[in-house]
Amino acid sequence: MAKEEIKVGLMGLGTVGSGVVRLVMNHQEDLRHQTGCSITITKVLVQDIQKERPVHLPPGVVTDHPEELLHHADIDVVVEVMGGIEPTRNYIRQALESGKHVVTANKDLMALHGAELLSVAAQHHCDLFYEASVAGGIPILRALVEGFASDRITRMVGIVNGTTNYILSEMKKKGVAFADALTEAQRLGYAEADPTADVDGLDAARKMAILATLGFHTEWPLDEVHVRGIGDVTLEDVRFAAQLGYTLKLVGIARQDAGKVEVGVQPALLPNEHPLATVDGVYNAVYVHGEAVGETMFYGPGAGDMPTATAVVSDLVTVVKNKKLGVNGRSVVSPYRERKSKPPGEIWSKHFFRLRVADEAGVLAGITRLFADEGVSLEKVLQVPCTQEREAEIILVTHRANGEQLLHMIKGLEALPAVIRIQSHYRVEGGEE
């Protein structure tokens, strides 16, 4: 039987770290009931030990020497909420190598070096859990690994970045431009001073790499995730989408058909009746389609100190339970399927085009002929006048077309003299399939 007190070394004491301290302190009694152990935060690694902190810790707990956690024989579990790639990766390796279990909220690290760290963990019979790395407080990784253990997941569509979802929600709801929505998000603390990782879709891509790896039992590296951000999305796009019954969202899409997989992040149109279309503001949601279970969705806060801390401490509870049972590091299923990417010709979806055209006879006929020649039929067509004289806008939604057809359509449109420019084009997700 394991000892009755579990000692935790916490790396990082920012908002999430403080949340972890609060949760462990306030819920001590419940945690003891659930695990049969008391859980103590013994050491906390920070950069600046002089800095004022929102939580009170006994003297001697806070340190700026990593080795006090990593090589402290008493510490059972290291909880990492400091973020970043290095030296974090090195610390986690050291912790695992000295037989400490690790709970991390670090999506960047897990997306880039998850396979390596999980293999170090397995070698040393340690748990390495990372529920908090995707969709904050939503227990989505558990759902994939355990809840759907018996099923074959075919599709995951995720709103997994709160910052961009807030921006797009504001654009739709209040009719403000991208830049203004971003400024507001920064003011509210929903976007960082440098918003690149969020706006460019990189943060969402990291989460999709983690989801695809777990959901499809296939190691899915980050550089195999196609990424397009929302930097180009205009208010007009959002408005025309709404006019046709769609909501524009930054979505991660991971699909599997006949063993071949595509994983990407892009702004896409969702039909308003899609369960993800109404997920607004900084909330996250992951839609999961399984062969047997059908459509499911998991919704909740995607970030924030306490929601993220909840996921971290729930992982900690699992580590402690495993420790009592003596089964740490033994429940992980490694990815066992070979990675096969879908070629563009096998990636099917509907597409939305917004075209600026010369307002003259025969333009629409020329455009529709181009689509017909490519074998792509149109579901919706909308022509509207512009403020610019002798110009018009044509908005099209196609039926399903594949990635090769998409490239041909774009080339064909660019070659048509009457098409002044392609203002935007987006994938349309969900619907008829």
Place this chain on the structure above:
Amino acid sequence: MAKEEIKVGLMGLGTVGSGVVRLVMNHQEDLRHQTGCSITITKVLVQDIQKERPVHLPPGVVTDHPEELLHHADIDVVVEVMGGIEPTRNYIRQALESGKHVVTANKDLMALHGAELLSVAAQHHCDLFYEASVAGGIPILRALVEGFASDRITRMVGIVNGTTNYILSEMKKKGVAFADALTEAQRLGYAEADPTADVDGLDAARKMAILATLGFHTEWPLDEVHVRGIGDVTLEDVRFAAQLGYTLKLVGIARQDAGKVEVGVQPALLPNEHPLATVDGVYNAVYVHGEAVGETMFYGPGAGDMPTATAVVSDLVTVVKNKKLGVNGRSVVSPYRERKSKPPGEIWSKHFFRLRVADEAGVLAGITRLFADEGVSLEKVLQVPCTQEREAEIILVTHRANGEQLLHMIKGLEALPAVIRIQSHYRVEGGEE
């Protein structure tokens, strides 16, 4: 190390049972990767061995002798999808007593005798899992027990009965009366020939008893769940609710405040922007509010052969993994909190009233004075004429009032001469809290 072949005895071969057989057969390779074992369905208990079945099983597998499963030394796990209380309860007891693990989809049984059966399981170091008993394919029990292990759940609001949700969705969407929607549900196989258990809210009550027990760590017996069904809901109620921005749903509500709990099932109004308001048709969803995590929601198919089978076989996977690790029956946390029910005076919510009144001067003033005297303020008031001459309808939505105030308001309204009758009143859930 456990043996490499896990033998399953299946009780029941209806739609869910056939789904279990199909899933285990079709996903054999995946199941082996996840568990390191092959899973074989060795015996299947049916009532009539002559009946044609949609799945093909080797000769000698199907039997009508329960002892062939229950006392068969080779069988490791019994999967129960035959339903009913007796003899099912007796069979499950026998299975556990002979050291077999049990997976069941039986909400009736778990709501009534869950505590007893879980204690028999614990005594014999057996697993007893029942994910499929609540909300079909949604892994909600796992989310409560593991995903939110670190949090304190304060509120669960569930649409956990597909039949009634289908009926209410049709009434709202198509403007059909209750009876017609029910007939259509029966025609489509969404409602049984005798729809009492669904329509009267009993089925939902069973699920809420299970959710409350797990979410609040408090044994919550079925007879402590207050139940009101949808038999009285009229199309007018649905329409007036819609006019004021609400959707009428049969919801299970389980709330905890300062250690005191209320659990009930009733038709209630949800603001249209509430995540549950758009859950339509036979879909289920459970909204979970945790002190730290905040608002989350889990959405998916609430019934159906394959979704339910997914939940059953995922539980089976957990049993097999536990068996490999030698930890069966050791991970359960028994309810450890004392049961404290909220008295009516501590049950707070908004309320919707639809009143038939005499169309004469001063009526509205009299009614509003009654509410004011009770200390309850009004959020919305709508007066509309009726086809009946010299009568009118008044629709009111109050601000928060407690259960005692509610009774006083009802008595007061009944005593007012100008109030011809209270057509309906419903709780309004969600919103401002």
